[in-house]
Amino acid sequence: MNSYTAGIIVIGDEILSGRTQDSNSNFIAKNLIKEGVKLEEIVVIKDNKKTIIDRVVNYSGKYSYVFTTGGIGPTHDDITSESISEAFNLEHVINEDAFNILDRYYPEGEFNESRQRMAKMPIGSELIFNPMTAAPGFRIKNVYVLPGVPEIMQIMFLELIKKIKKGKPKLVVTINTDLYESKIAIYLKEIQDKYKNSSIGSYPYFNLAAKTGGVNIVVSSWDMTSVQPVVDDIVNMIKLNGGKSSIV
Amino acid sequence: MNSYTAGIIVIGDEILSGRTQDSNSNFIAKNLIKEGVKLEEIVVIKDNKKTIIDRVVNYSGKYSYVFTTGGIGPTHDDITSESISEAFNLEHVINEDAFNILDRYYPEGEFNESRQRMAKMPIGSELIFNPMTAAPGFRIKNVYVLPGVPEIMQIMFLELIKKIKKGKPKLVVTINTDLYESKIAIYLKEIQDKYKNSSIGSYPYFNLAAKTGGVNIVVSSWDMTSVQPVVDDIVNMIKLNGGKSSIV
Numbered sequence: 313m314n315s316y317t318a319g320i321i322v323i324g325d326e327i328l329s330g331r332t333q334d335s336n337s338n339f340i341a342k343n344l345i346k347e348g349v350k351l352e353e354i355v356v357i358k359d360n361k362k363t364i365i366d367r368v369v370n371y372s373g374k375y376s377y378v379f380t381t382g383g384i385g386p387t388h389d390d391i392t393s394e395s396i397s398e399a400f401n402l403e404h405v406i407n408e409d410a411f412n413i414l415d416r417y418y419p420e421g422e423f424n425e426s427r428q429r430m431a432k433m434p435i436g437s438e439l440i441f442n443p444m445t446a447a448p449g450f451r452i453k454n455v456y457v458l459p460g461v462p463e464i465m466q467i468m469f470l471e472l473i474k475k476i477k478k479g480k481p482k483l484v485v486t487i488n489t490d491l492y493e494s495k496i497a498i499y500l501k502e503i504q505d506k507y508k509n510s511s512i513g514s515y516p517y518f519n520l521a522a523k524t525g526g527v528n529i530v531v532s533s534w535d536m537t538s539v540q541p542v543v544d545d546i547v548n549m550i551k552l553n554g555g556k557s558s559i560v
Numbered sequence: 561m562n563s564y565t566a567g568i569i570v571i572g573d574e575i576l577s578g579r580t581q582d583s584n585s586n587f588i589a590k591n592l593i594k595e596g597v598k599l600e601e602i603v604v605i606k607d608n609k610k611t612i613i614d615r616v617v618n619y620s621g622k623y624s625y626v627f628t629t630g631g632i633g634p635t636h637d638d639i640t641s642e643s644i645s646e647a648f649n650l651e652h653v654i655n656e657d658a659f660n661i662l663d664r665y666y667p668e669g670e671f672n673e674s675r676q677r678m679a680k681m682p683i684g685s686e687l688i689f690n691p692m693t694a695a696p697g698f699r700i701k702n703v704y705v706l707p708g709v710p711e712i713m714q715i716m717f718l719e720l721i722k723k724i725k726k727g728k729p730k731l732v733v734t735i736n737t738d739l740y741e742s743k744i745a746i747y748l749k750e751i752q753d754k755y756k757n758s759s760i761g762s763y764p765y766f767n768l769a770a771k772t773g774g775v776n777i778v779v780s781s782w783d784m785t786s787v788q789p790v791v792d793d794i795v796n797m798i799k800l801n802g803g804k805s806s807i808v
Contacts, residue, residue: 325761328599329732330590331778332763335581337604342578351576353611354604356585359761363601386742387762388749426745445766461764484577494634497674501636513573513607514635515580516709518693530579 316349316479319371322356323364323382323392324460336381336458336465343469348479349377350534359383364395372399372455377476379469382460384449386426392457393433393450400452402434409439410448417446433457440468483539484532487546491555492516493527499549500529507542509535528560564597564727567619570604571612571630571640572708584629584706584713591717596727597625598782607631612643620647620703625724627717630708632697634674640705641681641698648701650682657687658696665694681705688716731787732780735794739803740764741775747797748777755790757783776808 320340326332337354344351352375357363364383371378383392397404410431415423430447440449440456442464449458449468456472458465489496493516504512510533518525531542543559550557568588574580585602592599600623605611612631619626631640645652658679663671678695688697688704690712697706697716704720706713737744741764752760758781766773779790791807798805 325759326763326778327586328589328602329593329730329778329780330586330588330599331732331734333583333586338575338578338581340578341576345577351578352606354576356602358600385762385764386745388745388752389759389761422743424742424746426749427742429745430742444768461766463766463768482577484579486579494672494675494678495670497634497636497677498672501674504636511573511637513637514633515574516633518709518711520692520711530574530577532577 316377316477317375318344318349318351318377318379319375320351320354321364321367321371321378321380322354323359323380324356325359325389327356328358335462336460339462339466340379340381340469343473345482345484347473348481349476350479350482359389359391361391361395361398364392365399368396368399368455372453376454378455379458380455381458381465384430384447384457384459386430386447390429396452396455396457397434400434402436402452404432405435406431407433407437407439407450410450413439413446413448440472442468480534482532482534483536484530485539485543486560487529487531487543487550487557488526488560489529489550489555489557490524490526491550491553492525496527496549496553496555499553500546503542503545503549506545507536509533510539510542512542512546564625564725565623566592566597566599566625566627567623568599568602569612569615569619569626569628570602571607571628572604573607573637575604576606583710584708587710587714588627588629588717591721593730593732595721596729597724598727598730607637607639609639609643609646612640613647616644616647616703620701624702626703627706628703629706629713632678632695632705632707634677634695638677644700644703644705645682648682650684650700652680653683654679655681655685655687655698658698661687661694661696688720690716728782730780730782731784732778733787733791734808735777735779735791735798735805736774736808737777737798737803737805738772738774739798739801740773744775744797744801744803747801748794751790751793751797754793755784757781758787758790760790760794
């Protein structure tokens with residue numbers, strides 16, 4: 313059993329208003345599965361202190377790792393850091409290293425009060441460095457606090473993931489077939505029941521213009537040493553039902 | 561105060577594994593704000609009965625409307641409908657209209673057991689018609705149950721949104737400026753404090769190749785009759801700080 317789990321908290325009114333399509337959680341999700349961390353849940357919440365506190369406390373207690381994105385900039389709507397201090401009943405203080413990094417980054421006389429807010433975080437935080445725009449993220453307990461701008465978040469995430477404890481990557485094989493899922497559903501269930509340590513997902517697609525469609529069958533497992541037996545059974549079943557299959 | 565709220569529950573292991581980028585919640589979010597419904601939260605959860613029940617009960621109690629996407633197909637991993645029946649302690653039964661629609665859709669002799677699963681739903685459900693692939697969604701209490709395939713979900717959503725009770729659309733104006741957000745953060749906060757019925761969001765962007773950047777300032781309100789005074793103050797403030805601005 314893979315024992316490292318994670319939750320993602322996406323913080324931002326701009327996602328809930330539909331203005332921005334969140335891509336951060338998909339980026340993190342893809343990397344976690346490769347790195348052997350099981351992503352259990354993603355939640356998108358408002359820039360609201362009570363909501364942030366509630367979710368951070370809840371996820372931090374449930375999962376090995378929590379990743380938050382958004383709300384750590386210099387403006388009045390950036391309230392992630394202070395909310396996290398409050399979530400853990402920790403003093404919200406200027407981090408000296410963060411202060412020095414930002415002080416060096418801005419031209420003389422331009423490290424104003426709003427910018428100094430970005431150096432404040434829960435006491436005892438460990439910095440997550442930002443090679444692009446200086447303002448760092450931070451880790452406190454099992455919570456990793458990252459910015460919302462995807463280009464910056466991604467670089468910071470790829471650095472931090474190197475340093476955390478992880479399990480075995482999940483084995484994943486995808487089989488495509490031209491058969492409709494409703495045709496093979498009953499046989500897929502039989503194969504699923506046979507291999508309880510694997511998970512068989514089935515994702516139909518439709519090309520309406522071409523009047524074709526089919527299904528991608530995703531076989532995955534955190535525990536098995538190989539999913540080949542499951543894949544073989546599925547490929548065979550597709551053949552018996554007169555379909556074509558390919559590994560994608 | 562706008563009194564209609566919503567939550568979205570995205571059901572699917574394929575989102576949590578990073579295999580699929582969810583676009584359904586963004587589509588629903590954009591339409592809700594236009595239609596006068598306040599989206600409060602989005603959660604992405606696993607294909608797990610206990611988790612689905614827990615979230616449906618929680619969101620159904622908190623929000624005016626709940627939209628679920630995914631997990632209503634014919635395969636063993638499609639457990640949304642039965643979970644929702646259980647969430648509300650309702651009998652999980654064949655809906656006759658749904659059964660007839662599906663029976664007509666499939667060629668004679670091909671309406672098999674797996675396909676018949678798609679006609680089962682909580683007793684008392686109202687169908688949400690699917691003009692593309694027949695299999696309907698349904699509404700039970702304040703929960704709208706939709707498929708995960710975006711092309712199908714979108715058509716069904718646009719139909720159902722016409723029929724529900726809504727408030728006034730949210731007023732939204734976006735102002736772009738070439739100033740960095742940290743430069744204007746303090747003035748934005750002053751304007752925010754002056755107009756408490758509006759919400760001012762600030763979203764920086766960076767173009768690293770061109771070494772430029774700026775910020776989009778989004779002024780929005782559910783309650784004001786016009787956000788023009790807020791916009792005027794912001795445009796004026798940008799000018800005083802030597803920046804350019806445009807309404808986007």
